[in-house]
Amino acid sequence: MRIDLHTHSTASDGTDTPAELVRAAAAQGLDVVALTDHDTTRGHAEALTALPEGLTLVTGAELSCRVDGMGVHMLAYLFDPDEPEFARERELVRDDRVPRARAMVDRLRGLGVPVTWERVAAIAGDGSVGRPHVAEALVELGVVPDVSGAFTQEWLADGGRAHVEKHELDPFTAVRLVKAAGGVAVLAHPGAAKRGRTLPDAMLAELAAGGLDGVEVDHMDHDEHARARLRGLARELGLLTTGSSDYHGSRKTCRLGEFTTDPEIYGEITRRATGAFPVPGTGGRP
Structure with missing residues (x-):
């Protein structure tokens, strides 16, 4: 089984x-x-x-x-x-996921990454938006080689440069x-x-x-x-x-x-x- x-x-x-x-x-x-x-x-x-x-x-x-x-x-x-x-x-x-993801996009843009909220939202589709969707946008832009590569202190990991806490x-x-x-x-x-x-x-x-x-x-x-x-x-x-x-x-x-x-x-x-x-x-x- x-x-x-x-x-x-x-x-x-x-x-x-x-x-x-x-x-x-x-x-x-x-x-x-x-x-x-x-x-x-x-x-x-x-x-x-x-x-x-x-x-x-x-x-x-x-x-x-x-x-x-x-x-x-x-x-x-x-x-x-x-x-x-x-x-x-x-x-x-769940309700805190959208403002959190928007804030991560803002932080990334402040770090010089040309990611957009519109693209992150499109990747998420009807799902509950989260860090993996932001990570996939970074992969598309060539910032990181894969989704796991975005979960580092340089980017989206807890305490990372673009990390934002949520409820x-x-x-x-x-x-x-x-x-x-x-x-x-x-x-x-x-x-x-x-x-x-x-x-x-x-x-x-x-x-x-x-x-x-x-x-x-x-x-x-x-x-x-x-x-x-x-x-x-x-x-x-x-x-x-x-x-x-x-x-x-x-x-x-x-x-x-x-x-x-x-x-x-x-x-x-x-x-x-x-x-x-x-x-x-x-x-x-x-």
Whole structure:
């Protein structure tokens, strides 16, 4: 059983529509895929309508969080999307994305980069605009060789010359909101040091005490040392460990199913969730 619990569509910063994503997941031989767009559930309906027979969809979102000036991402699975407090917080985060992206464009222009808001908005399309869309505009202009090259201190990384902060959840609040909405909370790529500062072990322990369910261990941004360390820490703290592709379509080099989650761990995630349930495919029929 092949299970990928972290993917993105055009509802946020992926390049596949939700329908294209679930069809691609089935073609890659996945049995379960989670759609976890940034701070939004907007792609779920389309994915469910197009869900191929034999593929199960886990609904979710990747939440933008910040603590002590450090960016943290939280994967939320199988929560009730209509729970009022959680829905309000996701909306606040989404609403701040446009002014933030505009401010990054302004900073880049101040650095001599001829990027335009119109082009960034066109790249984002109907998705929730974010740094990857600004990064793609930089690639088009030849400023950086690829999207990853834009996430440096020179450009868009946390604390970088063109970085602008946005409204983000405290991760402890995020865990509380996810759990209150009947969901399961898993910390995304916590050992991705190349993205910037990583969460201290002591804070991970505090999150575990506060209800965090698990950590994403097998991820393209974790080397073998980071995976072994996180697996050991998760064992000490009683946390679940997941593996995922963090698929973004052509925007990143990762492939669907590049890393997967153990079926027993997936089973425990589904047992813990009360806000929503995995949906088996019906062959693309609503």
